[in-house]
Amino acid sequence: MKTLVCIKQVPGTTEVKVDDNGNLIRSGIDAKMNPYDLYAIETALKIRETQGGEISVMTMGPPQAKEVIREAYMMGLDNGFLLTDRRFAGADVLATSYTLAQGAYKAGEFDLIICGKQTTDGDTAQVGPEMAEYLNIPHVANVKKIVACKEKSIVLELEMPTTIQTVEVTYPCLITVEKGIFQPRLPSYRLKKKTKYQEITEFTLDDFKDKNEKRYGLSGSPTQVEQIFPPEQNTTSERWDGQHLGERLYNELVELKFIYKNK
């Protein structure tokens, strides 16, 4: 069984603001592993416990993103791949997925690819499904439970809008896992020492089969951020007193669509 886990390094804080000139200010430069990806790693480890095999981990990011691969090694993953190149910068969902798919082709053949549910910075939950499309394999999103792992397939429970589905998927396939599927283990000190010098394989655009720069980074991104601005503040905090406050509250809740008038 060969498994690939995709992880991302995200800013350690979500305290981001816009200054008067419309530029992003990030307070603090600390970075950490996307918390949702810890569940993807734990899922892979749980599957390895019963099925054996090897788990690789891959991230696209700047050179310092190596840190999250080190952390994954400390949790017990086997091989690490870092996709790093200036030409990957500014990638939107499509370009990110394409880069990850190219990286996956380069890194080997995988039976199962596991992604986190979403990232705390991109926050789209779209990279997994788009990557699966590029790899031409099926995907199952919002997996909340691994029911059984078989030689050629995996049985999963997934979250649908109003129901829970149990499905069986044959390999190769990609899954995105919900937070809480398993409790992620902590990095181990023993593994930290053991993997301190373990190699991390780096790929740049030149290592990929598709070397067309137009498909990566900003130039490979169909969506463009035109501008950023602070959200409308709810500083218009209102103060009500007097009579008929219940009725006023009712009207306001209807206005805000928390009460559906004709339900």
Next chain:
Amino acid sequence: MAKIVVNQKNIDDIDEAIKLCPFGAIEWNEDDRQVQISAACKMCMICVNKGPEGAFELEEDEVFIDKSLWKGVSVYVDHDNGEIHPVTYELIGKARELADKINHPVFAVFIGSDIKDKADELLHYGVDEVFVYDDEAFKDFRVMPYTAAFADFIEKVSPSAVLVGATTLGRSLAPRVAARFKTGLTADCTILDIKENTDLVQIRPAFGGNIMAQICTPKHRPQFATVRYKIMNAPERMDEPQGEITYCSIPENISSQVNVLSTKEKEVEEDIADAEVIVVAGRAIKKEEDLKMVHELAKELGGKVAVTRPLIEAGWGDPKTQIGLSGRTVRPKLIITCGVSGSVQFKAGMTNSEYIFAINKDANAPIFQVAHYGIVGDVYDVIPELLAKIKQSEEVTA
């Protein structure tokens, strides 16, 4: 558009090359004595990626898009066994508004099994044409067959923009289809507008929610956006249906490696952290039986009840429903606190809520510092009056 070119000299083993394609689109042409790609090509890129170095190459024209060839604002009909999810109507309302600005039609694409009669309902909400893919293969949601039908719709209709509800299903399906057309997708838009040149203006919170970003897809079509439930307004249902229904033939090759074994109803979740609406009872509640009105209010709003620590200690609530420093952190769309003072420990767990309504009879209560709506009044007056208004409106529309 883009095509795959075959560089014959880089192919050593012709049989191996032909086997690369899962759709059988790589063929040997006996007349020209060369390998070629037939119309069965799905642009899946497997030959480009897995084939011999340099043998199959993607050749793209300089991206120039004739936007006038892409017409219509489309909505994906989100449903569960034919039961249409209300986000669909909200998106139709938005689609109509956008389409009217640029003089485009509104389309809906409805993929499912045994849904023919359900499609009629959509015509009461302002759709010009509903494209229905009705087949046994779409009985349960499986991403590959649904993607195939969705892709067929896009090829047939060439819509300018496609709106999909950001349900668990929509968030799985939309990226798949967007990637198939190598186009942009913006998740969880909170504001949508459209420019004269048909570029969709997509606004969403970014970087963790403190900042809004305005995003466009200027050089690609269709433009995909997902929107959460309860963000847009659903139009009023019209008595007379308008528009037409088109039944589409089912694309071939809709097999799937996914097998649905069973489907069960979701259990009601107990965790208040996931609730979109929370009503909190504080120490203003004098007797345990008075909690009834709080529960009733939560039920009417489709939300959950939480209590402050003193009430937990009194045994009036489940410890799992405590909000605050030593309880849960919540971030619902709506939180109504009923007689809560707003201690630092309590506020630590809820200040990020989207709308904070606080009812407290003490005008100086610290909860008012974080409330968007500070209601200075007695919970024993305000809540019963509110409940009475809700009941009254239900009777009118029933």
